[in-house]
Amino acid sequence: MKVTVIGCSPAWPNAGGAQSGYLVEGTRGRLLLDCGPGVLARLRNGGGWPEVDAIAITHFHLDHWGDLVPWTFGAAFGPGRRTPKPELWLPPGGADRLRDLGGQLSFADQVERAFELREYRSEDAFATAGFEVLPVPLAHYEELTFGLRVSDGRRTVAYSGDTAPTPRLADLARDADVFLCEATLSEPEPAERGHLTSGEAADAFEASGARRLVVIHRPDELPLDAGLERAYDGLELEL
Numbered sequence: 646m647k648v649t650v651i652g653c654s655p656a657w658p659n660a661g662g663a664q665s666g667y668l669v670e671g672t673r674g675r676l677l678l679d680c681g682p683g684v685l686a687r688l689r690n691g692g693g694w695p696e697v698d699a700i701a702i703t704h705f706h707l708d709h710w711g712d713l714v715p716w717t718f719g720a721a722f723g724p725g726r727r728t729p730k731p732e733l734w735l736p737p738g739g740a741d742r743l744r745d746l747g748g749q750l751s752f753a754d755q756v757e758r759a760f761e762l763r764e765y766r767s768e769d770a771f772a773t774a775g776f777e778v779l780p781v782p783l784a785h786y787e788e789l790t791f792g793l794r795v796s797d798g799r800r801t802v803a804y805s806g807d808t809a810p811t812p813r814l815a816d817l818a819r820d821a822d823v824f825l826c827e828a829t830l831s832e833p834e835p836a837e838r839g840h841l842t843s844g845e846a847a848d849a850f851e852a853s854g855a856r857r858l859v860v861i862h863r864p865d866e867l868p869l870d871a872g873l874e875r876a877y878d879g880l881e882l883e884l
């Protein structure tokens with residue numbers, strides 16, 4: 646299993662960066678976790694149109710799904726016309742939400758031409774692209790949000806998406822080979838929580854028993870403790 650960080654910016658892009666997108670490749674398929682702005686262009690760097698078997702979206706904040714919009718245009722009218730449609734796995738209610746957004750942003754007609762729409766269920770593992778994917782509900786303001794645990798039966802990567810501190814994070818990453826965990830904040834939010842500090846990410850990692858923590862969704866302006874590994878766009882992890 647190989648994991649490539651396509652983009653790991655927070656809710657605004659780091660300089661030259663793409664927003665959330667993590668490509669998981671195995672012997673039986675390719676799975677993209679989230680598809681934020683900047684991800685599609687990066688996936689096209691080799692030329693042509695990206696060939697992925699599936700895309701899974703953690704939640705509907707734009708930095709995690711925004712490039713699905715140009716994806717529908719390229720798949721319907723552009724160089725993606727002859728590329729097989731990937732499965733698009735969305736949170737519960739996500740298919741209607743995407744169609745509704747499509748109605749407002751003029752891409753509704755292309756959604757079904759671009760993707761095979763699927764909805765996952767909370768804590769109900771699904772199979773796609775040769776992987777088993779377990780969606781774990783997390784705590785991200787009022788937004789329905791999931792972390793995704795991806796396994797090929799031998800190796801496991803856990804991806805936090807966006808979340809406040811919650812014991813579920815340790816369950817998500819339990820004994821995983823790699824834990825991609827957000828650390829957006831320098832200090833905890835004073836009221837409603839939706840993100841982690843690097844200390845909170847490290848605490849979740851410790852509690853999980855995972856082997857390697859890679860910090861994502863971190864603004865470039867925020868320094869990171871010397872003992873922590875920070876993701877960068879293009880980072881490749883062999884599991």
Ligand SMILES: [Zn+2]
Nearest residue numbers: 704706785807
């Ligand atoms: Zn978010």
